[in-house]
Amino acid sequence: MGSKERIQRQKEDTRKGILDAALQIVKHEGWNALSMRKIADAIEYTAPIIYEYFPNKEGLLIELTRQGYAILGKKIKKAQDSETEPAQQLEAMWMAYWQFAFNCKEMYQLMYGVDMNCCELKKSLPEAEYTTKLFSDAIDKLVTKEPRPEDIICLKYYTFWSVIHGLISINLTQKGTNEEINQQILRGAIQAIIRTIND
Amino acid sequence: MGSKERIQRQKEDTRKGILDAALQIVKHEGWNALSMRKIADAIEYTAPIIYEYFPNKEGLLIELTRQGYAILGKKIKKAQDSETEPAQQLEAMWMAYWQFAFNCKEMYQLMYGVDMNCCELKKSLPEAEYTTKLFSDAIDKLVTKEPRPEDIICLKYYTFWSVIHGLISINLTQKGTNEEINQQILRGAIQAIIRTIND
DNA sequence: TACATTTGCTTAACGGTGTTAGATTATTTT
DNA sequence: AAAATAATCTAACACCGTTAAGCAAATGTA
Numbered sequence: 001m002g003s004k005e006r007i008q009r010q011k012e013d014t015r016k017g018i019l020d021a022a023l024q025i026v027k028h029e030g031w032n033a034l035s036m037r038k039i040a041d042a043i044e045y046t047a048p049i050i051y052e053y054f055p056n057k058e059g060l061l062i063e064l065t066r067q068g069y070a071i072l073g074k075k076i077k078k079a080q081d082s083e084t085e086p087a088q089q090l091e092a093m094w095m096a097y098w099q100f101a102f103n104c105k106e107m108y109q110l111m112y113g114v115d116m117n118c119c120e121l122k123k124s125l126p127e128a129e130y131t132t133k134l135f136s137d138a139i140d141k142l143v144t145k146e147p148r149p150e151d152i153i154c155l156k157y158y159t160f161w162s163v164i165h166g167l168i169s170i171n172l173t174q175k176g177t178n179e180e181i182n183q184q185i186l187r188g189a190i191q192a193i194i195r196t197i198n199d
Numbered sequence: 200m201g202s203k204e205r206i207q208r209q210k211e212d213t214r215k216g217i218l219d220a221a222l223q224i225v226k227h228e229g230w231n232a233l234s235m236r237k238i239a240d241a242i243e244y245t246a247p248i249i250y251e252y253f254p255n256k257e258g259l260l261i262e263l264t265r266q267g268y269a270i271l272g273k274k275i276k277k278a279q280d281s282e283t284e285p286a287q288q289l290e291a292m293w294m295a296y297w298q299f300a301f302n303c304k305e306m307y308q309l310m311y312g313v314d315m316n317c318c319e320l321k322k323s324l325p326e327a328e329y330t331t332k333l334f335s336d337a338i339d340k341l342v343t344k345e346p347r348p349e350d351i352i353c354l355k356y357y358t359f360w361s362v363i364h365g366l367i368s369i370n371l372t373q374k375g376t377n378e379e380i381n382q383q384i385l386r387g388a389i390q391a392i393i394r395t396i397n398d
Numbered sequence: 399t400a401c402a403t404t405t406g407c408t409t410a411a412c413g414g415t416g417t418t419a420g421a422t423t424a425t426t427t428t
Numbered sequence: 429a430a431a432a433t434a435a436t437c438t439a440a441c442a443c444c445g446t447t448a449a450g451c452a453a454a455t456g457t458a
Contacts, residue, residue, distance in 0.1 A: 163365055169368055185354065
């Protein structure tokens with residue numbers, strides 16, 4: 001009786017449908033417009049159905065957050081693989097991070113709480129740690145001092161992250177930002193931080 | 200009959216009471232716990248009363264935002280006045296900005312949409328432009344090139360702001376950040392950006 | 399003083415939210 | 429075909445922001 005697997009597949013489809021519907025609503029109408037009933041409408045069910053796939057709304061958002069980190073991780077890895085020089089790898093990776101923030105603006109807001117109240121416990125998501133590891137390793141390759149101190153990597157990683165996340169946040173919340181200045185700050189900061197890695 | 204003035208004063212008191220109550224609730228229970236009914240309870244009225252002082256909840260939040268910018272502006276000005284050297288003034292000002300973010304965490308979240316969905320139209324608040332002007336002028340003092348190009352000031356201002364706001368945001372949303380590393384990044388970045396002002 | 403009017407405030411409601419329990423329908427098992 | 433199980437919906441709860449209607453006390457007017 002292979003119907004068990006078919007039902008399983010159907011369940012996974014509706015689960016995926018819920019997540020997709022949620023993301024579509026958010027992309028078209030913003031985070032404020034997202035409600036359980038509206039998701040249910042989109043998948044042609046009633047709201048309580050969603051609770052058979054997710055414990056509650058926050059659980060659903062956590063899953064979306066996870067997906068976001070998975071996508072971001074892939075983009076960063078791909079950017080890294082597109083270059084051979086460690087410095088250029090690192091720059092490409094942060095540029096991929098930057099592009100993700102604007103291409104998947106809603107996901108980025110959710111993942112990092114930009115103009116939106118993101119879920120607790122998003123700390124210690126394994127998917128999030130993957131991107132951290134990618135960046136840390138890429139920075140590590142640029143450290144010449146031996147033995148390579150862990151502190152320096154952490155310090156530089158957070159410095160990169162601060163300036164880029166900060167610039168993204170400002171762009172997503174404040175209106176009237178200049179794209180040319182964005183690029184100048186972005187490239188300038190990345191280059192400057194790379195140069196100071198071995199001070 | 201001076202009762203008109205007394206009534207006026209009472210009205211201003213309750214208006215202030217509403218704002219204070221809102222801030223107290225947020226400080227004790229977080230932004231999610233803030234509701235019109237809870238504010239009304241705190242000031243021993245019922246919810247509709249609030250609508251005689253503010254058009255709606257967003258209007259109330261905008262007023263709180265304004266207060267936040269006013270406080271922040273004062274702190275930054277005070278920091279500037281505490282130093283005489285332009286470079287040290289600028290550093291002191293950004294350190295004041297940093298301290299405000301953690302001393303008035305809830306206000307900062309509201310003003311800049313950190314882990315909270317902040318109100319629209321917070322662009323073009325005159326109170327917000329004051330701090331921008333303070334920083335711009337302080338940077339201007341450090342530019343030696345003549346004529347001082349407006350671009351450079353804008354660029355450097357956003358660079359400062361990005362790294363500091365980014366670091367603040369990360370600290371406010373992510374758990375388990377290291378205070379020593381924070382200070383290293385903060386001071387390091389400020390010094391580094393100051394050094395590059397006249398490149 | 400007596401009546402009318404305004405003011406201050408509350409109660410009640412509307413439509414929305416996330417969420418849960420109970421009833422109902424459909425499917426599968428016996 | 430009957431019983432058991434699964435899938436789904438309806439209805440409700442408690443909350444939210446917000447508005448309209450009503451009440452009661454204070455004020456103005458005759």
